[in-house]
Amino acid sequence: MANNHEDTVAELHEEFNERVPHGETRDLAGGFIASDPDEKKDFSSSPESAEEGNTADGEEPNDFEKRTLRRVGENLPASAFLIAIVELMERFTYYGASGLFQNYISNDKSDTTDAPGLGMGGQAATGLNLFFQWFCYVTPILGAIISDQYLGKYKAIMLFCGVYWVGLVILWTTSLPAAHAANAGLPGYIVAIIIIGFGTGGIKSNIAPLIADQYQRRTMAIRTEKSGERIIIDPAITYQRIYMIFYWCINLGSLSLIATPFMEKYCGFWTAFLMCFLMFNVGIFILVIRRKSYIIHPPQGSIITDAFKALGMMIASRNMDAAKPSWRAAHGKTKPVVWNDHFVEELKRAIRACKVFVFYPIFWVGYGQFSTNFVTQAGQMNGHGMPNDFMQNFDSISILIFTPLLEMLVYPALRKAGIKIRPIARITLGFVWISMCLGYAAIVQHLIYNAGPCYKSPLECDAANVDGKTLPNNVHIAVQAPAYVFVGLAEIFISVTGLEYAYTKAPPSMKSFVQSLYLFTNAFGSAISEALVSVSKDPEFIWMYTGVAGASIVTAFVFFALFHHYDKIEDESFELDREAPVLPPTKEVEAEADAN
Known part of the structure; x- marks a missing residue:
């Protein structure tokens, strides 16, 4: 003893x-x-302190810290900004050209007031435009399969840039006056939009995941600020920031519509298409010259095929775990599979994201109005020398203004106050904003129909023909601007969050494919819009806008009721990323944290 x-x-x-x-x-x-x-003395890193709630810097926070400490994001790596610039150039090209398609198709061949076009009228223009939008969001699936299974994101982007380049050449050359004189305009346009559709679709499904791939942290970490405040570096906030900046660059590029409508009006469509083609070449140059700067993940072979096989097993057994090797072994399934349990858990997370995307087509129906029927509506108003397709720029301008305000002021202030606006809540707000946009558009249309000279038949009555020109109804075009502001706010909340959700919920080897499924919802929206073409005419525009506005607000309530519980398990969904590489917390944390 x-x-x-x-x-x-x-x-x-x-x-x-x-x-x-x-x-x-x-x-x-x-x-x-x-x-x-x-x-x-600082004993915050001692084991005893950790047990009491103080985790050492660089380590993952415990549950108490997750509930109490402020969360921040990290700054983006330089390679992410380079990719954002490439996307800026591509979107400059896409919006600068496609924003003119409504007028290019509808304007008379011998138009003396505006630039001569293909002379097919407004309804045909809306139909072809919606087909182009639909096609651009079907082709991302092809781009994703080529990327995830065969080439990888970077090589796939380069391949589809080449396809896009060919389409732009055809669009430009067949819009030349000589080509129009030879009746090559319409066939050239149709061939061009199909080729451009393949090109932009292949780029879209890969560029968004590639920019997020540049950020490598997968789990939360503690950091102590100079002020002594202990904060959590949260990858979810960083991904939100990545896609906010990404979307900001997209809309900066879309400001090409400030220049191209004036080029169209005073110099002809071909000059605008030429400028878009030249800017696209700048994007390709940046992509090639900085190729060694990017973090590039290799393709994973038959990963998409494996995912569909696993999904088939789930459906056949009516059990979401039925594809797991552990489940199969426990239930006497002897046929081996090439994946593990973790892959099935990731696949289940991706399926949950796809369920959220089911409601997105309603948003895209409303969003698609700004490049089709809103352009027609602006043409019915007194522009005072401003081209009717110029008004689309207010959408981009509103995004350029409100994105940094939300990212640098609103969201940090809410987080500091302990208020977290999770993805489902943000998407719901997006549906509310798009409903307000369409409701306001209906009001504007009502104002047009109550103004002369043509009232409910804008541009079509005899009183509108004065001195060889056709006068619009006497409503100032600036009245339409708030509708574009509302659609811009809707995009920030719903479209940006969709990009973020598609990336963070997808298995690492299927980022492009899940992104393409998200983009595919836009194709469904375009298909629904195509069905509305029959009522996209005077005097039925009011009812079309009102109907879509009503559908959007109903969708907001139904969507939130079905999926609001996903926000409560948002942190848990990142637990699956533990097997991914985790960087040490040496990168500079966001400016807001340093300032505090």
Whole structure:
């Protein structure tokens, strides 16, 4: 017993010595005296402190810290900004050209007021425009399959840039006056939009995941600021920031519509298409010259095929775990599979994201109005020298203004106050904003129908023909601007969040494919819009706008009721990313945290 007692005392003595900091002197009671009485000791990294709630810097926070500490994001790596610039150039080209398609198709061949076009009228223009939008959001699936299974994101983007380049050449050359004189305009346009559709679709499904791939952190980490405040570096916030900046660059590029409508009006369509083609070449140059700067993940072979096989097993067994090797072994399934349980969990997370995307076509129906029927509506108003397709720029301008306000002021302030606007809540707000947009458009249309000279038949009555020109109804075109502001706000909340959700919920090897499924919802929206072409005419525009507005607000309530619980498990969904590489917390945290 004496020996045991002595051993115990020795162990306690040794443990006590380990707890006393080096360089300290002891008092008579066995305690230690600090060399500087005013010096504050930091034991936040000790095991005892960690158990009490203080995790060491760089480590993953515990549950208590996740509930109480403020969360921030990190700054983007330089390679992410390079990819954003490439997307800016591509969107400059896409919007600068496609924003003119409504007029290009509808304007008379011998138009003396505006630039001569293909002379097919407004309804045909809306129909062809909607087909183009639909096609551009079907082709991302092809781009994703080529990327995820065969080439990887970067090589797939380069391939589809080449396809896009060919389409732009055809569009430009067949819009030349000589080509129109030879009746090559319409066939050239149709061939061009199909080729451009393949090109832009292949780029879209890969460029958004590629920019997020540049950020490597997968789990939360603690960081202590200079002020002493302990914060959490949250990858979810960083991904939100990545796609906010990405979308901001998209809309900066779309400001090409400031220039191209005037080029169309005063110099002809071919000059605008030529400028878009030249800017696209700048994007390709940046993509090639900086190719060694990007983080590029190799393709994963038959990963998409494997995903569909696993999905088939789930459906056949009516059990979401039926594709797991562990489940199959427990239920006597002897046929081996090439994936593991973790892959099935990731696939289930992706399926949950796809369920959320089911409601997106309603949003895209409303969104699609701004490049089709809103252009027609603007043409019915007094532009005072401003081209009717110029008004689309207010959508981009509103996004350029409100995105940094939300990212740098609103969201940080809400997080500091302990209010978290999770993805489902943001998407719901997006549906509300698009409903307000369409409701306002109906009001504007009502104003047009109550103004002369043609009232409910804008541009079509005899009173509108004055001195060889056709006068619109006497409503100032600026009245339409708030509708574009509303659609811009809707995009920030719903479209940006969709990009973010598609990336963060997809398995690492299927990022492009899940992104393409998200983009595919736009194709469904275009198909629904195509069905509305029959009522996209005077005097039925009011009812079309009102109907879509009503459908959007109903969707907002139904969507939130069905999926609001997903926000409560948002943090848990990132647990699956633990197997991905985690960077040490050496990168600079966002400016808002440094400022505080």
